[in-house]
Amino acid sequence: MSHQFHHSAEDLIRHNGGKVTAGRVGILAVLLAEQQAITHREIEQRLPQTLQLDRVTLYRVLEWLAGKNLIHKVSSDDRVWRYHANRDVSSHQHAHFKCTGCAQVICLETLPVERNWQLPAGYRFQEIELTVKGLCASCC
């Protein structure tokens, strides 16, 4: 885990008016260092040994970070939330790719889908959630 991410994390948290705690910084640093959207478990594993957090705290920190728009949650058919640091890409709506082999999830750049859906009369559109499934390079 590079100092870079640790420092960025600290900065982002402070600028969002939250207490700068070891847990928050560590968790956000993990997410900033990660390309993929990762689970609760995977975050735990990537945290430094010196930083052992309660599961509940982890969940609460993730909720807080999501509320501050520093990260976003990705839902999946395996009933497990995955989390990913927000970058330029993730500020707008985007699709996700999930490997059916190894379950890794990555964010895709685009969301090339029509917005004018033929919804039943009286229904109102809000947003689209799209997951492309397939095999990643390692699983092909």
Add this chain to the structure above:
Amino acid sequence: MSHQFHHSAEDLIRHNGGKVTAGRVGILAVLLAEQQAITHREIEQRLPQTLQLDRVTLYRVLEWLAGKNLIHKVSSDDRVWRYHANRDVSSHQHAHFKCTGCAQVICLETLPVERNWQLPAGYRFQEIELTVKGLCASCC
């Protein structure tokens, strides 16, 4: 619950080489009578009082019906599977709509999405899972 569905259900099960049990018939009849994709709980509630099934049996029946392609499962961000009888529409890939107010899920007819996704090099496309979120007519 109309006799119609009960009879259709019995037929469908028999023609798929499974034992015609009260549970299977009752569950499939419920799903045939329903427009929306409904949850485990909702199915239970719609079953006749005379037919009390164990939760496990319900899950196993649903799994069996899905394996026989008589129904399909719909995943959702609330970590609850919903089930829907297969009709013409559902034989091919289709999108779903989920109301953010009341959590109802319906199947949409079309899936107007490009198939040629710009996936990272070496990745292979399999399928798309798309949920349109919004408000249903009652929740608008």
Add this chain to the structure above:
DNA sequence: AGATAAATGCAACAATGTTGCACTCATTGT
């Protein structure tokens, strides 16, 4: 340093779904 609210840890809980195993019963053949 002391006050304060925010953050954390722990225990308990909830919801959804799965597994193993003994028992039941729908179907088949006689």
Add this chain to the structure above:
DNA sequence: ACAATGAGTGCAACATTGTTGCATTTATCT
């Protein structure tokens, strides 16, 4: 009609993910 058989079921126990309440700790401000 009856018996044999294996598919289907019920029950208990378990697994996983996530949430809630409350007492304790700690980052931050003065």
